[in-house]
Amino acid sequence: MAHQLNFNNRTGKYSFFTVKEKAWHNLGQLVQEHPTSEEAIKFAGLDYDVEKSPLFTKGSGILENDNGIEIIDSELEVPNYFANIRSDNNTVLGVVGKDYHIVQNREAFSFFDSIVGGGNGILYETAGALGNGERIFITAKLPDYIRVGNGDDITEKYIFLTTSHDGSGSITAAFTPIRIVCQNTLNASLKNMSNVVRIRHTAGAKQRLDDAHKVMGLANKLSNELENTFNHWSKITVGDAEMKKLIRLALCPNKETLNHLQKGNFDELSTVFKNTVDDAFAYAMMSDTQQMETTKGTLFGAYNAVTGFYQNVKTYKDDEAKLQSIVMGGTAQIKSQKAFELCTGFAKEGKDIFDLN
DSSP: OTTOBOEETTTTEESEEEESSOOTTTOSEEESSOOOHHHHHHHTTOOOOEEEEEEEEEEEEEEEETTEEEEEEEEEEEEEEEEEEETTTOOEEEEEETTOOOOOHHHHHHHHHHHHSTTTTOEEEEEEEETTTTEEEEEEEEEEEEEETTTTEEEEEEEEEEEESSSOSOEEEEEEEEETTTTEEOOGGGTOSTTOEEEOSSTTHHHHHHHHHHHTHHHHHHHHHHHHHHHHHTTSBOOHHHHHHHHHHHHOOSHHHHHHHHHTOGGGSOHHHHHHHHHHHHHHHHOGGGGSTTTTTBHHHHHHHHHHIIIIISOOSSHHHHHHHHTSSSHHHHHHHHHHHHHHHHHHHOGGGGOOO
């Protein structure tokens, strides 16, 4: 099952919903209006609880009686370990320790509602469950935007949350702005990691989840900083040659390639790398979204040439691979972070930052 979405035998539906636009192999529920948290839980097939149950294993023993020696089976409780069981179908989702605290799916949605106060203004975009329901994810849109230039170029603000019921990983919530006009994606960790909330599944996890919206207030601070940064970049001129140098540096896959770039040995570059750079540069020069006042020949446009390449040009094996690459710490996110750092350096230090020779 390449898409990894959970199929709920009880409802006969995949555990996923999306608003207005189809996604994830066109599976799940497509809804036309942003649902409430109660509706989103049902649309996504997340309306189940998870329970910790004592864990047992089989043992064997020897019994002597008048008939001789008899081997008997016995049931042994595993101390300090429990099975997390999905309540609606008795599926075992994972094995956890005694200190593991379950955060129910509805509590994850409560976290989102609490960010803006009772759900006023929060817009649930997607949610779903993977595997047997052991991992869930939610994407919600926050009110307000990041505005660049005269206001025609705007960025929506999202929060992405993922958590698991199998004992692996922590509860993670992160701020992710997405540029509307070309749907470029930038994880806020490009700036720093203070926007990411990670909560361990321990006894205090629920309370910390309740309090996490206070930490996510940093998202507003960060979005204001990004708005100032992007507006500053939109006023800095970048020539075509500088644009291509930035793309080469941002997309550079290894030290060997960087060494060739620094020495000007462009003939030694791999065909794959040169084709990737050419595709990204073509996007930078010809895409309609790169011809705006804020992007054409600007440092902001140079940055968006890299993020836009990964969002709109590069091909991926499937939707999950694209999500992993762009949002969840994959190649696109790493290269976008490099582009962000290069543009930051250029804005502070001038054109010498692009001097490879």
